[in-house]
Structures are given as C-alpha cells and as structure tokens.
C-alpha cells in the first residue's frame with residue numbers, strides 16, 4: 164500500500180499551482196466573475212499545461228489519466244477557486260464521450276477536448292428532478308407523422324423540453340442532453356443521451372451567474388432534430404451511462420472540495436494566529452482551538468475518502484465503485500458544512516465579506532454539496548447497496564486471513 | 565403553572581392581527597415573506613404606519629410614546645408582526661439609542677431626539693465596532709478630543725448596519741486614553757451629515773450592501789451631543805446591551821420560516837414523493853421544530869420572570885438573554901440550511917437582480933443568499949462564543 168503521488172503527478176500539481184498562483188489570482192478571478200464569467204486566456208493557459216488532455220485516452224490526443232491524476236488536477240482547481248468550464252468539459256463531458264461515445268464520436272470530439280478547442284456541457288437536471296438524474300421529462304420523440312415527430316430527421320429524434328442549472332451551458336459548443344425516449348418521468352429505463360450542437364435550431368440558452376461564482380444556464384429545446392448518430396450509448400438505456408459519468412463527476416467534486424477545504428483551513432489558522440482581541444491572538448481561546456482541531460479532522464476524513472474514490476472510480480467492479488463514490492460524497496458533505504461554517508464564524512465580521520477569499524471558498528463548497536447528489540442522497544444510495552454487512556464481513560475476513 | 569394565554573391576551577392578539585391585516589400593504593408583505601431586499605423607503609413607510617397607530621415603541625414608557633403593554637403583550641405583538649411578515653422596525657433608534665437617551669440623556673436631548681426616533685424622522689445607526697475592536701469592544705480607538713464647546717472626532721467604525729441610510733449615529737468614542745480601557749469611553753450622538761464623515765459600503769458574501777465602514781476625519785460634534793457624563797460611556801453601552809433582549813430569540817420569525825420551509829420542501833420530489841414525506845428530511849424538520857418549541861417555552865419563561873420582576877419594580881432579563889441569542893440564532897441558521905438542502909441543485913442560480921421584487925422569478929431564488937447572509941447572526945450582537953463566555957461566567961460561575 165502506498166499513498167504517495169507519482170513524480171508526474173507531483174510535477175503536474177506543482178506546475179498547475181504555480182500557474183494559478185501567478186495567473187489566476189483572487190483579484191483576477193473577481194474580474195472574471197463580474198465580467199463574462201470565464202476567461203479565454205485562462206482556458207488557453209490550462210490547455211497549454213495539458214489539463215484538458217488528462218482524462219482523454221491517448222489514441223485521441225490525451226494522456227489517459229487515471230482517477231488519481233484527476234484528483235490532483237481537481238484539488239488544485241479547488242485550491243485556486245477556478246471558475247472555468249473544466250468540470251463541465253473535461254470531467255463530465257469527456258466522460259460521457261469516453262464511456263458512451265462511438266468511435267466516430269471519440270474521433271470527432273475527444274481530440275478537440277484534449278487541446279481545449281471544444282467545450283462541452285451536460286444538460287441533465289430539470290426543475291422537478293432535484294438530485295434524481297433519472298427524473299427526466301425532456302422528451303426525445305422518434306421520427307413520425309405529427310408536428311413534433313416530423314422535426315426528427317430520418318431515423319432520428321426530435322427533442323423538446325427544458326433543463327436547468329446546466330453548468331457552463333452557455334459557454335459550451337455542444338450540449339450532452341438526457342431525454343425521455345420511453346416510459347414515465349422517473350423510470351430508469353427509457354432515457355437516452357444525445358449530443359446536441361448548441362447552435363442547432365430550436366436550442367435556447369439563458370446564461371446566469373451561480374452563487375459560487377460560476378455560470379450555469381437554463382436550456383430549452385423546441386423541436387430540435389437530431390440523428391441516430393447523436394445518441395451516446397444505447398437508446399432507452401442511457402441511465403447507466405449517466406450514473407457512470409456522475410460517479411466520475413462526484414469523485415472530481417470531492418477532490419475539488421478537498422482542495423477548497425485545504426485552503427480554508429490554512430486561511431483560518433492564519434487568521435487565528437494573527438487576529439488579536441483582548442490583547443491576545445484569538446487562536447489562544449480554547450473554544451476556537453478545539454473548533455480548529457475539529458476542522459482539521461473533518462478535512463482529513465473527507466480527504467481519505469476522496470482518495471479512495473479517486474482510485475475506485477476506475478474500478479471495473481461496479482459495486483466497489485458505487486460504495487466508494489457514495490461514501491466520499493457523504494463524508495465530503497459533512498466536512499463541507501462544518502469546515503465552511505466554522506471558518507466564517509472564526510473570521511467574525513471579516514468572514515462575511517466578499518473581500519476575503521474564505522467566503523468564496525465557503526460558497527463554492529456549499530454548492531458542491533448541492534451538485535450531483537447531496538449528503539442524504541448518497542447516504543440513501545450507500546445504504547441501498549444492501550451489501551454493507553457483507554462487505555464488512557468480507558473485509559474483516561480478508562484482514563484476519 | 566398555567567401555560568395558556570388568558571382570554572384578555574387572546575383578545576389582544578386578535579386586535580393586533582386584525583389591525584395588521586388591514587394595514588400591512590400586500591406588496592411589502594410579499595417582499596418580506598419572499599426574502600427580498602427592502603429599500604430605505606419601505607422600512608420607513610412601515611415604521612410610520614406603526615408609529616401613527618402608537619405601537620412603534622412598545623418597550624418605551626407611556627409618557628414618551630410607549631404602549632404600556634405587559635411583557636406578555638409585547639411578546640404577542642412581536643409574534644404577530646413576525647408571523648404576518650411585517651418589515652422589521654429598525655432597532656437602532658427604538659430599541660437601542662432611545663432607551664439610553666431616556667435613561668441617561670438630559671431633558672433637552674430627550675425632547676429633541678425621542679419624538680424624532682418615534683416618528684421615523686431620524687434613521688439611526690450603531691457605531692460601536694471598529695476594525696480592531698469587535699468582541700473586545702472596550703479596546704476601541706476612535707478618538708474624541710474636547711476643544712471648547714466641541715468634540716473633534718477622528719477614527720473609524722465598521723460593520724455599521726445601514727449607515728448609508730442613516731441621519732444619526734450613536735458612537736462609543738475614546739475621550740481618555742490614559743485610564744483603564746472601560747473608563748475612558750464616552751457615548752456621543754453624531755449627525756451623519758457632519759463634514760469629515762465618509763461612509764464606504766462593505767460588500768458581503770451574498771453581494772448585499774447592508775454594512776459599511778464609517779470614517780471620521782476631524783468631525784466636529786457639539787458637546788451637547790454627549791450622553792450623560794464624559795468617560796461613563798461603557799456603563800451606558802452595557803445598559804443598552806442588556807435592554808429588550810427577549811426579542812433576540814426571534815421565535816415568531818422562525819415559526820414563519822418553519823412554515824415556509826415546509827411549503828418549499830413539500831414542492832420538492834424525492835423517490836416520487838414530496839420531500840416532506842421523505843423520512844430523512846422530515847425528521848430533520850421535526851428536530852428543528854422541537855428545538856423551536858423548546859425555545860418558545862424558554863422565551864415565555866423569561867417573559868414571565870420579567871413580568872414578575874416588573875411587578876416588583878425590578879429590571880429586565882439578565883444573562884439568560886445569552887441563551888436566547890445562541891439558541892435563537894442556531895434555529896434561524898438551521899432553517900436556512902434546510903431550505904437550501906430542500907431545493908438541491910436549484911440553490912445555485914444567483915439571480916441577484918431579482919432580489920428587490922417578489923414578482924420576479926420564484927420563491928426559491930433568494931434562498932442560498934439567505935443562507936449565506938444568515939451566517940452573520942452568530943457573529944453580530946455579541947458572537948455566540950462571547951455569549952457562551954457570558955453564560956459560563958455569569959450563570960455557571962466558572
């Protein structure tokens with residue numbers, strides 16, 4: 164057993180941290196947030212570091228990075244509070260193509276993801292769906308005679324409906340859209356995933372800020388015609404693909420949260436060591452010391468399971484994968500709330516300000532908690548794995564063997 | 565022990581409710597219930613409506629425009645206002661500087677300021693905290709030097725709530741830097757239009773503009789604006805902090821928000837059911853509701869003790885106010901936490917341009933901002949850590 168990062172991983176981490184600390188300062192980020200929302204220069208900079216190629220398989224111009232490589236990247240992007248569409252494009256988007264795309268999709272799209280020339284966004288959430296990605300009402304109707312159907316090309320589909328909180332939807336060139344092609348709103352079967360050109364006729368995208376400094380969009384599709392070649396994975400069997408990609412996304416978000424919490428803890432400790440009240444630094448007050456120690460423990464526990472998730476996300480064993488992913492998001496969620504709230508509290512009035520980075524980190528991790536399933540969602544999913552008991556017994560057996 | 569309100573109390577409640585129904589403008593109510601941001605004009609118009617009825621300062625003596633209500637009636641009034649969704653009556657004049665002027669001010673000050681506080685002519689703000697003096701308030705440095713019939717004030721206040729609207733600020737200033745820190749502080753009333761005052765907004769993490777820095781650069785303040793005696797300001801400040809504390813638990817407001825939380829959660833789906841039918845979530849709401857029930861009973865116990873004390877001519881609540889502040893803010897913060905949890909990924913959109921108008925967007929739009937904003941409640945008004953220090957020292961004797 165070895166928890167050390169490889170030399171390449173350490174180099175990647177160092178290079179990325181150096182780039183972000185020089186080029187993506189807190190002030191620079193503030194300008195981006197209050198401007199167009201993303202920075203072309205930063206995107207180019209990240210692409211030059213090879214970041215978009217990390218998750219892309221080698222035959223398509225990438226580095227065939229592992230889950231652990233992605234952990235390294237996401238931790239640093241978290242630490243740097245980066246608001247660029249990396250998660251939408253290189254984490255979620257690339258995973259959809261990698262796990263669900265045909266050779267043609269991969270050849271056409273992945274090299275452009277790897278070199279930074281193509282941005283993707285995933286349109287999965289609907290107003291009624293909350294954390295259930297199988298709660299899909301946007302309809303995909305196969306070709307036929309009525310008005311909606313006639314919009315579909317030969318053998319294709321016509322897409323109608325709306326998605327909400329599509330992360331970096333407006334900044335993307337292509338949208339990956341989940342649609343109901345058969346069955347009822349909450350059925351797990353009957354969902355199909357499509358790649359849709361954002362510029363296609365019938366696609367409307369309404370861009371807005373998110374409270375954590377990112378961008379998201381409401382996307383409406385009206386009679387958008389797509390061919391069979393737009394389908395990722397199999398018709399009506401898209402949910403398995405969505406679940407698989409969501410696992411990749413959750414592992415990445417947990418890593419990002421770890422990066423954010425590392426920064427929050429450092430900043431809070433620094434504040435406790437410098438802020439004086441009653442003639443002493445406030446870090447001398449035992450109630451604050453204990454709270455800082457709790458933050459440290461929360462962070463370490465969340466980090467441990469983020470590591471586990473980063474290794475297991477690549478596992479071929481579906482049960483093992485799900486277990487690690489759900490556990491990581493639950494543990495991250497608990498840490499997020501405690502670490503974030505404690506950091507603000509111990510900064511006093513300063514913690515409430517837009518001026519200090521700590522409030523921005525707090526907002527970001529709080530929204531990570533609300534993305535791709537919150538603590539309760541993953542707790543229920545973990546419990547429903549049903550094999551908790553068996554696994555424990557098996558592990559105990561393995562340990563004593 | 566009798567835990568029911570008397571028939572007279574219930575009749576009083578009905579009277580308040582009827583009046584609120586008739587006088588609270590629907591648009592204002594919708595803004596409050598919808599967690600939208602209110603303008604100065606909106607706060608003021610409600611203040612004036614309540615003042616015209618004679619109910620704006622229930623805590624004041626009748627001779628200065630108070631209502632003569634019992635502690636229980638005051639509590640009922642607060643609860644009804646909160647339940648209906650009235651704008652808050654700003655505490656800085658009515659609940660803070662007013663009682664100090666009444667207790668320690670001279671006749672001229674009382675006659676000049678109190679009616680203007682009552683009718684809303686002057687908007688007051690509180691100039692206590694400084695960059696280096698928050699929890700350790702007594703270390704404050706803003707200097708006031710006596711020159712003839714004026715004080716010359718130099719220094720800085722911060723976190724000053726709604727100073728951008730204010731006509732007047734009451735300040736703690738240092739008049740004697742040589743003595744023990746509590747003994748060199750004075751209580752000054754300063755006109756915000758005085759030359760040398762600069763107000764600079766502090767943007768909070770929810771991008772609101774509710775707090776400010778206030779800078780004083782050789783500001784001339786007439787000596788008649790001093791409250792009581794020079795260097796006795798700390799005593800007056802402490803009196804103020806101990807005044808009218810049962811309201812800080814904000815039980816009425818939390819009851820309203822609990823109902824709101826349930827209505828929001830009922831509209832969310834999980835497992836094909838409403839979120840309120842989901843045992844995990846419903847149990848959390850139940851837990852919170854139980855905490856709120858306990859808090860309400862605790863508040864009523866304090867109110868009742870206050871009534872008994874008042875009947876014997878004694879003063880209001882003591883250090884138990886700290887308990888109400890800590891538990892009250894914990895409940896308020898937990899409510900906002902569960903609201904954000906209820907709406908899942910829809911917490912993310914930040915439609916700050918809709919925050920001034922409930923007709924824009926949806927009821928859930930401001931909830932994440934509300935959550936972030938309410939982290940302040942455990943920081944201001946004496947942080948919850950400081951309240952716990954007070955309890956350990958003053959109540960537990962540790």
Ligand SMILES: Cc1cc2nc3c(=O)[nH]c(=O)nc-3n(C[C@H](O)[C@H](O)[C@H](O)COP(=O)(O)OP(=O)(O)OC[C@H]3O[C@@H](n4cnc5c(N)ncnc54)[C@H](O)[C@@H]3O)c2cc1C
Nearest residue numbers: 448508509511512690692693698699723725940944947949
């Ligand atoms: C939204 C908002 C509105 C406000 N409005 C006003 C206003 O109108 N007028 C005004 O004068 N002030 C106002 N304040 C200021 C408020 O009273 C102070 O923020 C508060 O007193 C804390 O001071 P501080 O911010 O300097 O934090 P600090 O005192 O520096 O405290 C930092 C942390 O240390 C903890 N701490 C400090 N001392 C101890 C101790 N002895 N033991 C244990 N822990 C300790 C605190 O609890 C906190 O967690 C407002 C603040 C906010 C956030």
